[in-house]
Amino acid sequence: MIRPPDGPGRWALAGAALIWACVVAGRVAGGWALGAAVAVGIGLVVFARRPWAVVLSSLLVAGSISGALSAARTSAVLDAPVAEGPVRVAGTALEDSRRGASGDWFMFRPSHVSDAGTWKAWAGPPMLVSLREPVEVAAGDRIIVNGVSVSSPGMARGDPYAGVIRRARVVETGSASSILFRVGNAIRDRIAAGIPEGSPAGALLSGFLIGDVRDLPPVSADQLRRAGLTHFVAVSGSNVALFLILWWVVVGPFAFGPRRRAIAGLVGLAVFVVVTRWEPSVLRAAGMAGLLLVARASGVALTPWVALGTSVGGLLLVSGELSGDVGFQLSVAATAGVMAGANMFENRLPRLIGAPLGATIAAQVAVAPILLAHFGTIPLLSPIANLIASPLVMVSTATGGIGLLAGIGPLTSVAIFAANGVIAIAKVASGWPQLGPVAATGAISGSLLAASKRLRPVLTVIGAGVLLMSVVGHRIDTPSAVFLDVGQGDAELIIGSSGETILIDGGPDAALILRKLADYGVDHVDVMVLSHPHDDHATGLLAILEQLPVGVLWESGYQGGGPAAAELLAEARLRGVPVLTPTAGAVFGVGQFTIKAIGPLRRYASPNDQSLVLDIETLGTRMLFAGDVETIAQAELGTVRTDVLKVPHQGAATSDESWVASTGAREAIISVGPNTFGHPSESVIDALEAAGARVRRTDQEGDIIVAFGTTRS
Numbered sequence: 001m002i003r004p005p006d007g008p009g010r011w012a013l014a015g016a017a018l019i020w021a022c023v024v025a026g027r028v029a030g031g032w033a034l035g036a037a038v039a040v041g042i043g044l045v046v047f048a049r050r051p052w053a054v055v056l057s058s059l060l061v062a063g064s065i066s067g068a069l070s071a072a073r074t075s076a077v078l079d080a081p082v083a084e085g086p087v088r089v090a091g092t093a094l095e096d097s098r099r100g101a102s103g104d105w106f107m108f109r110p111s112h113v114s115d116a117g118t119w120k121a122w123a124g125p126p127m128l129v130s131l132r133e134p135v136e137v138a139a140g141d142r143i144i145v146n147g148v149s150v151s152s153p154g155m156a157r158g159d160p161y162a163g164v165i166r167r168a169r170v171v172e173t174g175s176a177s178s179i180l181f182r183v184g185n186a187i188r189d190r191i192a193a194g195i196p197e198g199s200p201a202g203a204l205l206s207g208f209l210i211g212d213v214r215d216l217p218p219v220s221a222d223q224l225r226r227a228g229l230t231h232f233v234a235v236s237g238s239n240v241a242l243f244l245i246l247w248w249v250v251v252g253p254f255a256f257g258p259r260r261r262a263i264a265g266l267v268g269l270a271v272f273v274v275v276t277r278w279e280p281s282v283l284r285a286a287g288m289a290g291l292l293l294v295a296r297a298s299g300v301a302l303t304p305w306v307a308l309g310t311s312v313g314g315l316l317l318v319s320g321e322l323s324g325d326v327g328f329q330l331s332v333a334a335t336a337g338v339m340a341g342a343n344m345f346e347n348r349l350p351r352l353i354g355a356p357l358g359a360t361i362a363a364q365v366a367v368a369p370i371l372l373a374h375f376g377t378i379p380l381l382s383p384i385a386n387l388i389a390s391p392l393v394m395v396s397t398a399t400g401g402i403g404l405l406a407g408i409g410p411l412t413s414v415a416i417f418a419a420n421g422v423i424a425i426a427k428v429a430s431g432w433p434q435l436g437p438v439a440a441t442g443a444i445s446g447s448l449l450a451a452s453k454r455l456r457p458v459l460t461v462i463g464a465g466v467l468l469m470s471v472v473g474h475r476i477d478t479p480s481a482v483f484l485d486v487g488q489g490d491a492e493l494i495i496g497s498s499g500e501t502i503l504i505d506g507g508p509d510a511a512l513i514l515r516k517l518a519d520y521g522v523d524h525v526d527v528m529v530l531s532h533p534h535d536d537h538a539t540g541l542l543a544i545l546e547q548l549p550v551g552v553l554w555e556s557g558y559q560g561g562g563p564a565a566a567e568l569l570a571e572a573r574l575r576g577v578p579v580l581t582p583t584a585g586a587v588f589g590v591g592q593f594t595i596k597a598i599g600p601l602r603r604y605a606s607p608n609d610q611s612l613v614l615d616i617e618t619l620g621t622r623m624l625f626a627g628d629v630e631t632i633a634q635a636e637l638g639t640v641r642t643d644v645l646k647v648p649h650q651g652a653a654t655s656d657e658s659w660v661a662s663t664g665a666r667e668a669i670i671s672v673g674p675n676t677f678g679h680p681s682e683s684v685i686d687a688l689e690a691a692g693a694r695v696r697r698t699d700q701e702g703d704i705i706v707a708f709g710t711t712r713s
Contacts, residue, residue, distance in 0.1 A: 040060060090173065093138065180274055209400055226379055228379035232389070237289065385426070488674065506544055507540040529554045542564055553578065613627055642665050
C-alpha cells in the first residue's frame with residue numbers, strides 16, 4: 001500500500017512547495033514578485049490573525065527574496081564587464097576540468113591580475129577557461145591562467161560566467177586552502193586513482209561512488225537514461241549512508257555516543273559534499289541526513305517526510321538556483337516516490353522483491369512528469385530493469401568504496417564486474433518501450449482508475465492500445481529514406497519493405513544516432529556508409545558498429561581524416577566486418593534497392609571532394625546522396641539527374657549553385673543543425689528553389705521522411 005506523509009510531513013512538504021513556487025516567481029519577476037509576496041503576507045497577518053498566517057507570510061516573503069537574489073546574482077555575473085585581450089590572472093578553480101566539444105574547460109574565479117608584471121587584487125566575475133591542452137584541474141585548486149580574454153557571457157551546467165579565457169595555459173600554484181577541500185579532494189583522488197582508465201564499467205563505478213561520470217561514454221549514458229537507471233549515478237541516501245558508516249569507522253572513538261556521532265557525521269557530510277562536488281542530488285541527500293542526525297542526537301522525533309520537506313525548503317532559501325535544476329527536481333520527486341511506495345507490495349510479495357519493486361514503481365511515477373517535460377519520454381519497463389540492476393549496484397558501490405579506499409584489489413575487481421553487469425542490463429533495457437506524453441498520461445491514468453472493477457475491461461483495451469502505440473514508434477511501411485535530424489552533421493537511413501537497412505553517415509552524436517535508430521525499430525545495418533572521414537559523419541557510425549550487427553562498411557578511400565573515422569575502420573576490421581571502397585560506376589543490389597557509386601572519380605586533396613556519392617533507386621524514384629562534395633568534384637561529376645537530392649555539406653556555399661540546380665531534384669534535403677559557419681547558404685537555397693525544388697531542412701522539420709515511388713504533391 002502507498003504510505004502518504006504523516007501530518008507534520010504534509011505541513012513540511014506544503015511549506016517546501018510554497019517556498020519553491022515563490023522562489024520561481026522571484027527568479028522570474030524579481031522585485032514585483034517580492035512586492036506581491038509582502039502585500040499578500042501583510043494581508044494574511046492582518047485579516048487572519050492566526051499564528052499560521054505569520055508562518056505562511058514569512059515563507060512567502062523568504063521564498064520571493066531567495067528567488068530575486070538568485071536572479072540578481074546571475075544577472076550580475078552575465079552583465080559584468082570583462083577586459084578583452086591577453087590576460088594573466090590568478091584565482092581559484094570552481095570545479096574540475098571537463099571535456100567539451102571544443103576541448104577541456106572549467107569554471108574559474110579570479111582574485112588577482114598581473115599588470116605589467118605586478119600582481120594586483122581583483123575580485124573578477126566567474127570566467128570559463130577553455131584550455132589549449134588537457135590539464136587536470138580540481139575544484140579549489142589555486143592556479144594562474146594565461147590566455148586571451150573575451151567578453152562572451154553564458155551559462156555552463158547552470159552556472160553563469162561573464163567571459164571566456166581562450167587558448168589558456170594553466171599553472172598550479174597550490175592545492176585548495178580549505179582543509180575541507182583538501183580532505184575531500186584527497187578522498188576523490190584516492191578513488192579515481194584506483195579505477196581503471198578507459199573502462200566504461202570503471203567510469204560507472206566512479207558515478208556510483210562520487211557522482212563523477214565524465215569518462216562514461218555518451219552511448220552508455222544514454223542507455224542508462226533510456227533504461228531508467230540514471231538515478232544510480234545521482235548520489236542518494238544509500239550513498240550517504242555507506243559513506244557515513246565508513247567515516248564513523250575511520251574517526252573511531254570520536255564517534256562514540258549520539259552527540260559525538262552526530263557532530264562527526266555532520267563533518268563527514270560536509271566532506272562528502274566536497275567529494276561528490278555538491279551536485280543537487282548530493283545536497284538534498286546530505287541535507288536530509290544532517291537533519292536526521294541532529295534530531296536523533298537531540299532526542300527529537302523527526303520523520304523522513306519532515307526531513308525531506310525541511311531540507312528542500314532550506315536549500316531553496318539558501319540557493320534559489322536549485323529551483324530550476326533538473327537534477328534537484330528529479331532527486332526530490334524520486335525520494336518522495338521511494339518513501340511513499342516502499343511498502344506498496346507489503347503482504348503480497350516477499351520483502352526482498354516487493355520493497356525495491358514498489359519503491360522503483362512509485363519513484364518512476366513521481367518523476368514521470370519531469371522526465372516527459374525535459375526528455376520527452378519515460379521508460380515503460382524501468383521497474384524491471386531497476387529490480388535486476390539494484391543488487392549489482394549495491395554490490396558494486398559497497399565493494400568499490402571499501403576496495404578503493406582501503407587499497408584491496410580483489411574488492412575493486414568485484415565492483416568493476418558488478419558495474420559491467422549494470423552496463424549490460426542498460427544496453428538490453430534501453431531497447432524496451434518508451435512512453436511519450438500521450439501514452440504516459442494514458443498509462444498512469446489507467447493505472448489509477450484500475451481500482452474500479454467495472455472499468456477494468458475498458459481500461460485494459462485502452463492500455464493495450466497505448467502500449468502498442470508506444471512500442472511501434474515511427475513505423476515505416478514503404479521503402480523510404482529518413483534524413484535524420486542529428487544536428488550539424490549528416491545521417492541518412494534507408495529502409496526497405498523487407499527490413500533491409502542502409503545507413504549513410506552517423507552524425508556527430510553517438511547517443512543521439514543510437515536513439516534515432518531505436519525509434520525507427522532498426523536492430524541491424526546491412527550496409528553502413530562513411531561518405532568521408534570527418535567526425536560529424538563518422539562519430540555516430542562508430543557507436544552503431546559497437547552496438548548493432550553490421551553487414552558491410554563502405555568508405556571513400558581517403559587517407560587521413562578525423563580520429564573517429566580511423567577508429568571506425570580499425571574497429572570494423574577487428575570485428576570482422578568487411579570494409580569496401582566502391583569505385584565509380586560500380587552497381588550493387590541491396591534488397592529492392594539498386595545502388596550506383598557515382599563518385600569519387602579520382603583521388604582528391606580534399607576529403608569533402610572525395611566523398612562517396614551514391615545514387616539509390618527503387619520504385620521509379622532516384623535519390624542522390626552527395627556527401628560533402630564541393631565545386632571541384634561537382635564540376636567533374638557533371639550533370640546528375642535525380643528526384644531527391646541530399647544537398648552537399650549542410651547546404652554550404654562550397655557548392656556550385658548551377659550544379660545543385662542542374663540535378664532537377666523535386667525535393668532538396670539539407671541536413672543541418674545550429675552552427676557558426678553560416679550553413680546553409682541562402683544563395684544555394686535560392687538556386688534550388690529557382691530550379692523548382694522544394695527545399696527542406698532538418699533543423700526546421702526534425703527527421704524528414706521521403707518515400708520511394710511517390711511524386712511531389
